[in-house]
Amino acid sequence: MNANVISLDGLKVASRDDLTKAIESQGCESSSCGSSDAPEDMDPTTWEKVKDHPCYSEEAHHYFARMHVAVAPACNIQCNYCNRKYDCANESRPGVVSERLTPEQAARKVIAVANEIPQLSVLGIAGPGDSAYDWRKTKETFTRVQQQLPDIKLCLSTNGLALPDHVDELLDMNIDHVTLTINMIDPEIGTKIYPWIFWEKKRRTGLEAAQILHERQMQSLDMLHERGILVKVNSVMIPGINDEHLMEVNREVKARGAFLHNIMPLISAPEHGTVFGLQGQRGPTAKELKKLQDACAGGANLMKHCRQCRADAVGLLGEDRGQEFTMDLVPEEVTYDASKREAYRDWVAEERGERRAAAETAKAETQAAVNPDAEAMLIAVATKGGGRINQHFGHATEFQVFEVDNDGVRFVTHRRCDNYCVGGYGEEDKLELVIKTLEGIDTILVAKIGGCPKDDLAAAGIEAIEDYAYEYIETAVSAVYRAKNGLPAEEAEIA
Amino acid sequence: MSLKIVVENCTVCGACEFECPNAAIRFESDTYIIDPSLCTECEGHADNPQCAEVCPVPDTCVAA
Numbered sequence: 001m002n003a004n005v006i007s008l009d010g011l012k013v014a015s016r017d018d019l020t021k022a023i024e025s026q027g028c029e030s031s032s033c034g035s036s037d038a039p040e041d042m043d044p045t046t047w048e049k050v051k052d053h054p055c056y057s058e059e060a061h062h063y064f065a066r067m068h069v070a071v072a073p074a075c076n077i078q079c080n081y082c083n084r085k086y087d088c089a090n091e092s093r094p095g096v097v098s099e100r101l102t103p104e105q106a107a108r109k110v111i112a113v114a115n116e117i118p119q120l121s122v123l124g125i126a127g128p129g130d131s132a133y134d135w136r137k138t139k140e141t142f143t144r145v146q147q148q149l150p151d152i153k154l155c156l157s158t159n160g161l162a163l164p165d166h167v168d169e170l171l172d173m174n175i176d177h178v179t180l181t182i183n184m185i186d187p188e189i190g191t192k193i194y195p196w197i198f199w200e201k202k203r204r205t206g207l208e209a210a211q212i213l214h215e216r217q218m219q220s221l222d223m224l225h226e227r228g229i230l231v232k233v234n235s236v237m238i239p240g241i242n243d244e245h246l247m248e249v250n251r252e253v254k255a256r257g258a259f260l261h262n263i264m265p266l267i268s269a270p271e272h273g274t275v276f277g278l279q280g281q282r283g284p285t286a287k288e289l290k291k292l293q294d295a296c297a298g299g300a301n302l303m304k305h306c307r308q309c310r311a312d313a314v315g316l317l318g319e320d321r322g323q324e325f326t327m328d329l330v331p332e333e334v335t336y337d338a339s340k341r342e343a344y345r346d347w348v349a350e351e352r353g354e355r356r357a358a359a360e361t362a363k364a365e366t367q368a369a370v371n372p373d374a375e376a377m378l379i380a381v382a383t384k385g386g387g388r389i390n391q392h393f394g395h396a397t398e399f400q401v402f403e404v405d406n407d408g409v410r411f412v413t414h415r416r417c418d419n420y421c422v423g424g425y426g427e428e429d430k431l432e433l434v435i436k437t438l439e440g441i442d443t444i445l446v447a448k449i450g451g452c453p454k455d456d457l458a459a460a461g462i463e464a465i466e467d468y469a470y471e472y473i474e475t476a477v478s479a480v481y482r483a484k485n486g487l488p489a490e491e492a493e494i495a
Numbered sequence: 496m497s498l499k500i501v502v503e504n505c506t507v508c509g510a511c512e513f514e515c516p517n518a519a520i521r522f523e524s525d526t527y528i529i530d531p532s533l534c535t536e537c538e539g540h541a542d543n544p545q546c547a548e549v550c551p552v553p554d555t556c557v558a559a
Contacts, residue, residue: 073506075551085552133510134509134510198510198549201545201548202541202542
């Protein structure tokens with residue numbers, strides 16, 4: 001069912017000591033690092049492009065960080081899920097941003113972040129506004145950053161209306177990742193999502209607007225694909241409007257060469273002041289989203305690790321350190337120091353090889369020990385990144401959910417537990433929230449958990465396990481699966 | 496004959512500056528303003544004033 005999800009396929013079980021040493025030294029001390037070959041479902045050229053991009057590779061998102069800079073605020077279309085006046089530092093969702101930057105400020109901020117966060121591998125321009133329409137600012141930002149940080153991946157997100165005019169410039173600038181937001185391939189459906197577009201000196205509405213937008217989006221996709229630029233298609237799933245239609249979108253974008261399709265749930269509430277929010281249009285439930293994703297199996301590869309981050313997010317996908325890098329905190333003059341990022345990359349190259357080998361071993365052990373017909377299991381983990389179970393339960397703002405069966409361990413989704421305003425609520429209320437977040441999951445792996453929450457979780461039917469602290473996710477999840485399906489976990493762990 | 500920008504409504508996105516055929520719009524003290532001596536309401540250039548056409552907030556680019 002998840003065969004078309006980009007996943008890490010394979011790893012080896014290292015001993016606890018080796019792992020601890022590796023973590024303590026922040027480097028790989030083992031001489032048995034496996035190869036870091038591309039996953040089997042990708043050609044080497046593509047793997048080279050995506051292997052360090054946290055949004056394009058599920059595996060990379062455990063190691064690499066992205067940052068967005070909001071430099072291109074002008075937009076050429078209006079979407080019913082967007083309110084351009086909205087701004088709140090506590091909200092985390094696309095299009096929300098606290099400060100807008102000039103290209104010069106943005107370039108300075110990128111250097112400051114690169115010096116502090118060695119995981120940084122991608123700079124994206126993703127709104128508010130449209131990066132291809134507000135092209136002068138996008139281009140100036142990329143040019144400035146590229147001069148100082150030539151190895152950073154540049155990435156942009158656009159609605160596609162203005163993009164065909166700039167595709168060749170993208171090529172000249174070595175930009176090989178573009179995200180197109182495509183919510184429909186049927187303009188009739190488009191009329192319910194886009195009240196207007198600005199096109200050739202005129203505001204167009206209704207079917208005309210949706211038709212033009214659709215044609216330009218398809219043209220963008222074709223042009224990007226022809227030039228070998230990887231395209232991720234983002235679609236907002238809006239129940240009752242385009243939910244079923246997104247299966248057709250999935251097929252169409254695959255046929256036109258999209259590399260990845262990211263179906264995101266609509267985020268909608270009256271206080272956001274969007275048309276959908278004010279109309280009471282609801283977003284899909286986690287179950288509805290999963291159902292649609294499953295129904296798209298066999299089509300374009302699906303991205304399932306998207307966090308729908310803010311337009312000024314900084315850090316690994318599960319975290320946002322944007323508040324540490326507001327412009328008032330960025331020095332007037334910053335000089336890039338490449339050494340930290342280089343050292344980190346070397347470490348990742350070895351670490352990810354080990355992890356892949358460990359997953360491979362774990363899979364083989366599971367296949368040897370568990371009946372192939374045994375039911376798949378969902379397991380939640382608390383992780384700070386690096387592909388390990390390394391977060392304290394109480395510090396987790398999200399849990400990553402993995403599915404395990406005889407075929408190995410696959411990332412399914414993440415469940416957030418910070419997307420409600422928790423200020424003013426007690427810890428107990430938060431725990432209730434977490435329990436609700438974990439609906440349908442009865443096992444959670446953490447680095448550590450207090451006695452009280454552990455008991456409360458147990459009372460709610462959720463077992464919290466600390467035994468696999470700092471181990472690879474795949475190794476631990478497999479061991480739990482084997483333990484539940486016959487083989488004792490200890491034996492499996494030591495193997 | 497010119498338009499003006501209602502400051503309270505403006506989101507400072509700059510799309511109007513971008514589209515203005517007369518370069519009559521500039522950013523000044525945290526908002527965009529229209530120079531009435533340069534604004535032609537786009538007569539002879541487009542059917543409707545471009546700033547009002549592209550502005551995401553209703554009733555923000557209005558007759559001065």
